[in-house]
Amino acid sequence: MSERRDIEELLPAYINGTLDAERARRVEAALREDPGLAEEHRFLAALRDELRQDPGDAPGEMGWQRLRRGIERERTAAAVPRRDRFRRPVAIAAAVVIMVQAALLWRAYDPAGPAYEPLEAGRAGQIQVRFEPRATAEQIGALLADSDLEIVSGPGASGVYRLRFTTDADDAAIEAAVERLAERDAVVAHVARE
Amino acid sequence: MVTEATESDHELVTRIGDGDEAALRCFYERYQARVYRYLESRLNDPFAATDVLNEVMLEIWRHGVRFAGRSKVSTWVLGIARHKAIDHMRREGRHRGETFDEAMPDEDSPSASDAIAGLQEAGRLKRCLAKLSEVQREVVHLAFFEGLSYPEIASLAGCPEGTVKTRIFHAKQALKRCLGHRS
Numbered sequence: 001m002s003e004r005r006d007i008e009e010l011l012p013a014y015i016n017g018t019l020d021a022e023r024a025r026r027v028e029a030a031l032r033e034d035p036g037l038a039e040e041h042r043f044l045a046a047l048r049d050e051l052r053q054d055p056g057d058a059p060g061e062m063g064w065q066r067l068r069r070g071i072e073r074e075r076t077a078a079a080v081p082r083r084d085r086f087r088r089p090v091a092i093a094a095a096v097v098i099m100v101q102a103a104l105l106w107r108a109y110d111p112a113g114p115a116y117e118p119l120e121a122g123r124a125g126q127i128q129v130r131f132e133p134r135a136t137a138e139q140i141g142a143l144l145a146d147s148d149l150e151i152v153s154g155p156g157a158s159g160v161y162r163l164r165f166t167t168d169a170d171d172a173a174i175e176a177a178v179e180r181l182a183e184r185d186a187v188v189a190h191v192a193r194e
Numbered sequence: 195m196v197t198e199a200t201e202s203d204h205e206l207v208t209r210i211g212d213g214d215e216a217a218l219r220c221f222y223e224r225y226q227a228r229v230y231r232y233l234e235s236r237l238n239d240p241f242a243a244t245d246v247l248n249e250v251m252l253e254i255w256r257h258g259v260r261f262a263g264r265s266k267v268s269t270w271v272l273g274i275a276r277h278k279a280i281d282h283m284r285r286e287g288r289h290r291g292e293t294f295d296e297a298m299p300d301e302d303s304p305s306a307s308d309a310i311a312g313l314q315e316a317g318r319l320k321r322c323l324a325k326l327s328e329v330q331r332e333v334v335h336l337a338f339f340e341g342l343s344y345p346e347i348a349s350l351a352g353c354p355e356g357t358v359k360t361r362i363f364h365a366k367q368a369l370k371r372c373l374g375h376r377s
Contacts, residue, residue: 005363008363009359009360009362009363012337012338012362012366013337013343013344015338016337016338016341016342016343017341018341018342018343018344018346036306039306039307040306042306042310043306043307043309043310043313043366043370044338044366046310046313047313047319047334047338047366047369048338048339050313050319051319051334051335051338051339052338052339054319054320056227056230056231056234057230057234057240058226058227058230058231058247059226059230059244059247060226060227063222063226063230063244063247063248063251064219064222064223064226066248067218067222067248067251067252067255068215070248070252071215071218071252071255074252074256185285
């Protein structure tokens with residue numbers, strides 16, 4: 001590597017004062033002799049000054065309040081007896097899905113038309129899924145609507161729901177849907193084909 | 195009298211490890227802006243930077259007791275921030291490894307004086323930084339904002355010192371081109 005390139009690579013460390021004495025002297029000698037290098041030095045010093053002047057948009061007090069809420073949630077969760085920790089998220093997920101089912105049924109309801117069909121337990125599903133306990137009704141509803149899926153039964157004892165397509169779907173479509181659902185790991189805890 | 199304001203970083207972390215929330219508050223006030231700036235440089239997204247900052251502080255709260263004192267507290271904190279940033283990018287499907295930029299050839303050498311003029315334009319530097327690769331933004335931030343030495347940057351970034359120098363060199367050339375460009 002050329003001496004000039006070597007010196008150029010040392011300039012940032014020289015500017016932030018972290019270069020050892022011997023290499024600092026080399027840089028200083030080069031800066032005296034090479035106006036181009038001196039100009040590089042001026043640019044990097046200006047870059048450092050500009051970076052440090054920018055105050056940024058750190059969250060400050062709001063970030064602290066958010067942190068405190070997170071700590072409090074962890075304290076509360078730690079105080080819940082272990083056996084109850086599973087029941088509560090499953091109960092919440094069950095309540096969320098009941099609300100989602102109701103919303104989907106309401107949207108599909110057309111008293112004048114033949115399209116309305118009540119959900120029946122035991123209809124064939126194509127995909128099995130468990131939702132994340134923290135998934136919201138909005139997230140689940142949007143996910144199902146985007147994927148042309150509906151719930152046919154669930155939750156079972158382990159929190160599993162059975163889904164099926166609202167339109168015709170071949171094997172490839174089912175596989176693609178399973179992959180898409182698996183990518184949404186903020187909403188879907190587990191997904192598999194039936 | 196030792197107050198939280200005068201306590202060293204190491205003393206604060208020890209108290210955080212004991213579950214002292216007042217110590218965490220002091221620590222947060224000391225480090226939140228600095229960690230946020232690093233995360234913003236790495237993630238190029240202020241909302242993501244805020245989310246990951248929260249994760250970093252929670253991690254320190256949960257595992258402050260694990261700080262062994264072998265490094266500076268600032269280095270330890272930035273290391274946690276780096277891992278959390280990478281985790282975030284993986285979840286978002288954005289982390290594609292850190293070597294693609296090394297193969298990029300440099301074009302002709304852009305003018306430093308034009309680039310200095312470009313620095314004076316409001317917002318220009320931020321826009322040009324956004325165009326760098328995430329690893330280039332990281333080394334620029336650690337070298338010029340944090341003022342870390344090459345060995346420190348190399349240790350934090352998990353790469354050889356030569357790679358740090360090369361990344362800074364390419365980042366500098368890219369910034370000069372962007373800042374000096376006149377449309």
